[in-house]
Amino acid sequence: MENDIAVKVSKLSRHFGSFVAVDEISFEVKKGEIFGFLGANGAGKTTAIKMLCGLLKPTSGEAYVAGFNIKTESSNIKKHTGYMSQKFSLYEDLKVKENIEFYGGIYGLSRKEILNKTKLLLSELHLENMQNSLTKTLPMGWKQRLALSTALLHDPPVIFLDEPTGGVDPVSRRNFWRIIYKIANLGKTIFVTTHYMDEAEYCKRLSIMHKGKIIEIGTPADLKSKYNKSSIQDVFVELADRD
Amino acid sequence: MRQILYLVQKEFRQIFRDKAMLRIIFIVPLIQILVLGNAITTDVKNIKIVIQDQDKTPYSRELILQFVHCKYFKTIGFEDNYTNLSDCLASGKANLAIVIPKHFQRHIVLNKKPDVQILVDGVDGNYAGVALGYATDILQKYQERLISSTPYLGFYAKNIHRVEKAPMFWYNPNLESKPYIVPGLIAILLLIITMFLTSMGIVREKEIGTLEQLMVTPIRSYQLVLGKVIPFSILGIVVINIAMGFIYLIFGIAVKGSLLFMVFESLIFIISTLGLGIFISTISETQQQALFMAWFTMICFILLSGFFFPIANMPYVIQKITLLNPLRYFIIILREIYLKGTSIKDLIPETLSLVAFGACLFIAAIIRFRKKIG
Numbered sequence: 219m220e221n222d223i224a225v226k227v228s229k230l231s232r233h234f235g236s237f238v239a240v241d242e243i244s245f246e247v248k249k250g251e252i253f254g255f256l257g258a259n260g261a262g263k264t265t266a267i268k269m270l271c272g273l274l275k276p277t278s279g280e281a282y283v284a285g286f287n288i289k290t291e292s293s294n295i296k297k298h299t300g301y302m303s304q305k306f307s308l309y310e311d312l313k314v315k316e317n318i319e320f321y322g323g324i325y326g327l328s329r330k331e332i333l334n335k336t337k338l339l340l341s342e343l344h345l346e347n348m349q350n351s352l353t354k355t356l357p358m359g360w361k362q363r364l365a366l367s368t369a370l371l372h373d374p375p376v377i378f379l380d381e382p383t384g385g386v387d388p389v390s391r392r393n394f395w396r397i398i399y400k401i402a403n404l405g406k407t408i409f410v411t412t413h414y415m416d417e418a419e420y421c422k423r424l425s426i427m428h429k430g431k432i433i434e435i436g437t438p439a440d441l442k443s444k445y446n447k448s449s450i451q452d453v454f455v456e457l458a459d460r461d
Numbered sequence: 462m463r464q465i466l467y468l469v470q471k472e473f474r475q476i477f478r479d480k481a482m483l484r485i486i487f488i489v490p491l492i493q494i495l496v497l498g499n500a501i502t503t504d505v506k507n508i509k510i511v512i513q514d515q516d517k518t519p520y521s522r523e524l525i526l527q528f529v530h531c532k533y534f535k536t537i538g539f540e541d542n543y544t545n546l547s548d549c550l551a552s553g554k555a556n557l558a559i560v561i562p563k564h565f566q567r568h569i570v571l572n573k574k575p576d577v578q579i580l581v582d583g584v585d586g587n588y589a590g591v592a593l594g595y596a597t598d599i600l601q602k603y604q605e606r607l608i609s610s611t612p613y614l615g616f617y618a619k620n621i622h623r624v625e626k627a628p629m630f631w632y633n634p635n636l637e638s639k640p641y642i643v644p645g646l647i648a649i650l651l652l653i654i655t656m657f658l659t660s661m662g663i664v665r666e667k668e669i670g671t672l673e674q675l676m677v678t679p680i681r682s683y684q685l686v687l688g689k690v691i692p693f694s695i696l697g698i699v700v701i702n703i704a705m706g707f708i709y710l711i712f713g714i715a716v717k718g719s720l721l722f723m724v725f726e727s728l729i730f731i732i733s734t735l736g737l738g739i740f741i742s743t744i745s746e747t748q749q750q751a752l753f754m755a756w757f758t759m760i761c762f763i764l765l766s767g768f769f770f771p772i773a774n775m776p777y778v779i780q781k782i783t784l785l786n787p788l789r790y791f792i793i794i795l796r797e798i799y800l801k802g803t804s805i806k807d808l809i810p811e812t813l814s815l816v817a818f819g820a821c822l823f824i825a826a827i828i829r830f831r832k833k834i835g
């Protein structure tokens with residue numbers, strides 16, 4: 219397997235009973251790339267991500283993440299990926315720093331590492347003043363930054379973000395994307411799903427999913443010129459209308 | 462190992478931050494002990510009696526006095542009409558009716574057989590039996606007095622060799638039901654805290670999505686389970702010790718046996734209940750479902766445990782089914798330790814049964830948990 223490939227998926231499918239949620243998708247993501255997954259509700263984005271980070275078993279097909287087979291090396295997958303789920307899922311009744319401490323401990327960091335990381339993350343995310351607040355009292359945008367930071371605690375090379383900016387105001391979304399760029403500049407691979415078309419433009423490469431299938435893949439510029447549109451929004455609408 | 466400690470720490474932080482939960486955990490047991498300890502009583506006291514004296518002679522009156530002065534009976538009235546008498550029983554105004562027929566005195570004096578009729582409301586069979594026992598006791602004593610004071614009975618007849626019974630009930634001399642009920646209450650408390658809180662705690666994490674977040678970490682499912690189970694075990698043991706304190710303060714009933722041994726047996730018992738809790742969490746998607754399942758399990762366990770109804774009174778098949786109930790063994794063990802101070806060597810079969818159930822239930826639960834979630 220080539221060294222600069224972070225995620226390699228071939229003919230990956232997932233069925234729920236007779237329903238096909240993900241239908242033989244294939245693609246590759248390069249190291250350090252910000253790879254976007256675009257698709258309407260129910261297109262199968264979350265299902266695909268869950269298979270890639272070891273939460274769901276695929277029905278058929280193959281996939282490698284950070285060089286590990288998702289079917290047979292799930293414990294390595296878990297060590298080398300970060301996952302931020304679509305639904306905010308940190309402990310609302312723990313304090314901000316308690317959440318960081320907890321996930322640090324779960325990822326097997328030492329006390330000292332946890333302390334250092336906590337300090338670093340709190341300052342990077344501008345959460346120092348909130349560290350002793352209960353997590354449920356944070357505004358949504360901050361919660362999501364916290365969720366991202368806990369997903370990064372163990373320094374994973376590949377990070378899956380499932381609609382990280384859902385329900386967040388435009389300013390917070392912009393800030394969030396600044397952080398994503400910063401992380402990508404550190405050489406980490408970011409795999410992100412989104413509903414927001416403006417965010418799609420921030421991605422280095424995009425795949426558009428529809429009813430479980432990937433119907434288009436390429437850089438935003440390529441896609442726009444291919445369909446002769448001025449924005450990804452228009453490309454997306456054009457593709458959706460064909461159906 | 463460190464991962465488990467972090468899980469335990471997290472769980473305790475959550476428990477102590479949730480004031481409503483704390484209230485449930487610490488105040489509900491107190492209320493349960495107060496209410497159930499006083500309400501569930503199988504003591505038969507204040508048996509309401511109604512008397513019909515058709516004879517109205519010194520002898521019949523003397524017999525009536527025995528009933529009136531007996532502390533177990535409460536005479537609610539005298540009734541000359543037989544229909545009214547049976548109405549008293551039917552309406553529940555009286556539990557027991559005594560009918561002294563005409564010629565009662567005459568039969569005694571003439572050395573014939575005097576009769577007394579006793580009617581008992583038999584709806585609650587247990588109660589009726591005990592009430593009838595007290596009544597026959599009074600009649601027997603009365604008869605003995607008659608014999609010894611009858612002038613024309615010969616010396617031999619008076620001193621005839623009668624076997625007198627003077628029963629002594631050990632361990633619970635007054636046959637009170639509280640000492641009998643209380644150990645059962647502790648067992649149920651432990652069942653509730655460990656089974657309910659474990660199942661609901663896991664399902665709650667499923668609902669809010671934190672379980673999924675944990676599943677993407679390298680944590681193993683056994684660590685996850687232990688991280689859930691250890692805090693609730695500690696909590697359970699602490700709560701029953703507090704409960705025993707309450708029981709001593711309120712009812713004056715203290716543990717006869719070793720407290721350490723009791724904690725040891727409790728730990729063995731909760732392996733089963735924790736296993737059930739985990740199992741319930743694997744078949745429930747919502748906390749309501751988990752609550753319902755836990756509730757259902759608890760009711761079955763209690764009814765088949767001998768807590769309310771003696772197992773010996775159950776139909777044969779049901780008696781056999783109770784052998785599959787860990788709570789049954791634990792209540793036996795607790796009663797033995799609480800009331801008699803029995804030591805481990807007399808409780809080996811029960812303890813081994815608990816170990817066996819615990820091992821099976823817990824292992825099955827973990828396997829299912831790994832399949833469903835891992």
Ligand SMILES: Nc1ncnc2c1ncn2[C@@H]1O[C@H](COP(=O)(O)OP(=O)(O)OP(=O)(O)O)[C@@H](O)[C@H]1O
Pocket residue numbers: 234237239257258259260261262263264265266304
């Ligand atoms: N556990 C499941 N059992 C049955 N069907 C499921 C399950 N999970 C997802 N699905 C179905 O699979 C399809 C794809 O779901 P998925 O969550 O992957 O979509 P999505 O692209 O993430 O949508 P959204 O934008 O709403 O998050 C949906 O129709 C959903 O109902």
Ligand SMILES: [Mg+2]
Pocket residue numbers: 263264265304380
């Ligand atoms: Mg989704």
